[in-house]
Amino acid sequence: MDEVPLLEVRHLDKVYDNGFHADKDVSFSIPSGKLVGLIGPNGCGKTTMMRCINKMHMLTSGDILIDGESVIPKTPTEVAKLVSNVPAEMTASFGLTVFETVMLGRYPYLQNMWWETDEDESLVEETLKKFGVHHLQDRALNMLSSGEQQRVLIAKAYVQEPRLMLVDEPTSHLDMKFKLEVMEYLKAMVKKDMTILVAEHDISLMARYCDLCVIMKKGELVAVGEPKKIITPELIKDVYGVEATVGIDNEGDLYVLPKRVGIEQS
Amino acid sequence: MSDDNKGFRATMRRIMDGNGETHMQRKRHRMKFIVAVGTVITVVVFLAMLCIGPTKIMDPISALANLFSAVGKDGSTMTPDEVLIYSSRMPRAIAALAVGLGLSVAGAAYQAVIRNPLVDPYIMGVSSGAGTLAIAVIAFDFTFFGLMSSYSIYLVAIAAIAGGLIAFLLTMALANRAGATTNAYVLSGVVIGLVFGAAQTIMIVFSGNKVSDVLLWLFGSFANITWEKAIFILIPVIIISLLIFRYAKEMNLVLLGENQASQMGLNVKRFNALILTLASIMTAFCVAFCGIIGFVGLVVPHLCRMLFGGDHRLVLPGSIALGAVLMMAADLAARMIIPGNELPVGAITTLIGVPVFAYLLFIRGKMYNG
Numbered sequence: 001m002d003e004v005p006l007l008e009v010r011h012l013d014k015v016y017d018n019g020f021h022a023d024k025d026v027s028f029s030i031p032s033g034k035l036v037g038l039i040g041p042n043g044c045g046k047t048t049m050m051r052c053i054n055k056m057h058m059l060t061s062g063d064i065l066i067d068g069e070s071v072i073p074k075t076p077t078e079v080a081k082l083v084s085n086v087p088a089e090m091t092a093s094f095g096l097t098v099f100e101t102v103m104l105g106r107y108p109y110l111q112n113m114w115w116e117t118d119e120d121e122s123l124v125e126e127t128l129k130k131f132g133v134h135h136l137q138d139r140a141l142n143m144l145s146s147g148e149q150q151r152v153l154i155a156k157a158y159v160q161e162p163r164l165m166l167v168d169e170p171t172s173h174l175d176m177k178f179k180l181e182v183m184e185y186l187k188a189m190v191k192k193d194m195t196i197l198v199a200e201h202d203i204s205l206m207a208r209y210c211d212l213c214v215i216m217k218k219g220e221l222v223a224v225g226e227p228k229k230i231i232t233p234e235l236i237k238d239v240y241g242v243e244a245t246v247g248i249d250n251e252g253d254l255y256v257l258p259k260r261v262g263i264e265q266s
Numbered sequence: 267m268s269d270d271n272k273g274f275r276a277t278m279r280r281i282m283d284g285n286g287e288t289h290m291q292r293k294r295h296r297m298k299f300i301v302a303v304g305t306v307i308t309v310v311v312f313l314a315m316l317c318i319g320p321t322k323i324m325d326p327i328s329a330l331a332n333l334f335s336a337v338g339k340d341g342s343t344m345t346p347d348e349v350l351i352y353s354s355r356m357p358r359a360i361a362a363l364a365v366g367l368g369l370s371v372a373g374a375a376y377q378a379v380i381r382n383p384l385v386d387p388y389i390m391g392v393s394s395g396a397g398t399l400a401i402a403v404i405a406f407d408f409t410f411f412g413l414m415s416s417y418s419i420y421l422v423a424i425a426a427i428a429g430g431l432i433a434f435l436l437t438m439a440l441a442n443r444a445g446a447t448t449n450a451y452v453l454s455g456v457v458i459g460l461v462f463g464a465a466q467t468i469m470i471v472f473s474g475n476k477v478s479d480v481l482l483w484l485f486g487s488f489a490n491i492t493w494e495k496a497i498f499i500l501i502p503v504i505i506i507s508l509l510i511f512r513y514a515k516e517m518n519l520v521l522l523g524e525n526q527a528s529q530m531g532l533n534v535k536r537f538n539a540l541i542l543t544l545a546s547i548m549t550a551f552c553v554a555f556c557g558i559i560g561f562v563g564l565v566v567p568h569l570c571r572m573l574f575g576g577d578h579r580l581v582l583p584g585s586i587a588l589g590a591v592l593m594m595a596a597d598l599a600a601r602m603i604i605p606g607n608e609l610p611v612g613a614i615t616t617l618i619g620v621p622v623f624a625y626l627l628f629i630r631g632k633m634y635n636g
Contacts, residue, residue: 054529056525056528056529075531076528076531076532076533077531079531080529080530080531083529084529085525085526085529087523087525087526090522090523090526091523094377094378094381094383094521094571094576095571095575095576096518096521096522096576097575097576099289100518100575100576100577101522103289104518104519104522104530105530107515107519107530107531107532108530108531110515114515114579115290115293115294115579116290117290118288118290120290121288121289121290160530
């Protein structure tokens, strides 16, 4: 018998109240322990799908299963213990410190306790060390650089001890070095009992780090598979409408170089 | 424990700097510190409220002796000193404590939910709504269309509470239509507040010889507080503060923003509506008898954040103690600065509040703005 996939999306359909059809009959499944890139142009339904997975939005039809169980009947707290979410950016008000921000990741486990336990604290301490932000723990989140902030947000999602971590455009306003750094941290985390789904625009970056890619266009699933097998010039043309060179560099990593597009001038 | 770990200064250092403690130990110690020191200072200032006044200054022992003998007499055939302590200073101290506590907790709650440090308990239009109906009663003998006797001591209070809640409900209705975002709450509150403010201005112009009564209420004062009024404020303020305190953890969570808080399992829209409603009801009770007293609700939560950090499990108990103490001290100052001529306490809190607020903006403004 096949292993139960960690995440299974079954015939996901999401139509917004204003009639916008964001996701159209999307089905795929992902095993545990993978770093998965979610790729597609703006408005292709990536964010909507992520929001359906952690029950921020209700699906119009279809189902989402984690470890073989549907998330739909689960309470928000139960879902929070299975799925965590790293936003593209976040401003914490009132000088909340790095330590306090990461500790809030333990909220779903607190139940009726007033203070977090010593176990919670040591988990947070370890995680801060793992992400290289331990020395910043008493700083206000707002005082950190964007790269450090992003690591703190990932650390917060990590101490939530989810099975699935959703990361929405983690590198969107980071420079090249920070982008690589964030991806390294995500790659290092995934060795554990956890799958990470990253929505990101930089296809070369995704191809370099991800075990699998899920490619979407206008709310529909285009392809799922290993980056080297599915990313081709034809696929880029189909999804983005752009001519591109797809090649393999000296280290055997795939890269995508888009060609110039002309502008129609009136 | 080694010798240099003993003594008051070492204890203070341990509480404020941690000194090798884990974060959670430090928080638990700070909590004990707030409860212990807060209680002591509150009791001391409360006693000072009983002892000190423009008519007579007593020592604490005779003040307490007069209080207990008056309680024993059940209010009848009291000596002048007993009347002074039992019927005048005691309810006044209770009311100042309750209003200071209530406005500070409401301010902390509003600031957390709206995620804006510049918000005070009057941001949802409660004060303007309360003021409008209170002025209608004071200047124009509005009796809710004959439903209430114009001599009832509760008339102004009930008008103020009703007006505050009407303004709050209008603000909520407008904000919900505008998407129930934090900006929607602030903008709706400002707009509704302006409408009621305009109505107030018009009524003040036509209030004739009642204008000084109107202004006295608007500036805020504890001058006419009786036992009934003090209890009428104290009980709802205590109950609502405890209810809000119960949600301290959730108030930390909403600081991360609506999306993050709701993906952690909190129903943010319902939580925000609940806290804003509780805080607004409490604010309405606070202004009912004493008028609009500014700045305590704005400044006290910030002082607590500077002293104890941003965790609401510490900010809220800190606000309870500091709010009560500051309001009692301000009332004492209002009575004592020019003996025989009571200054409006709202003006005193503002005079204390503005420099503190300016200092906060100067020191912490950068840290607060994302």
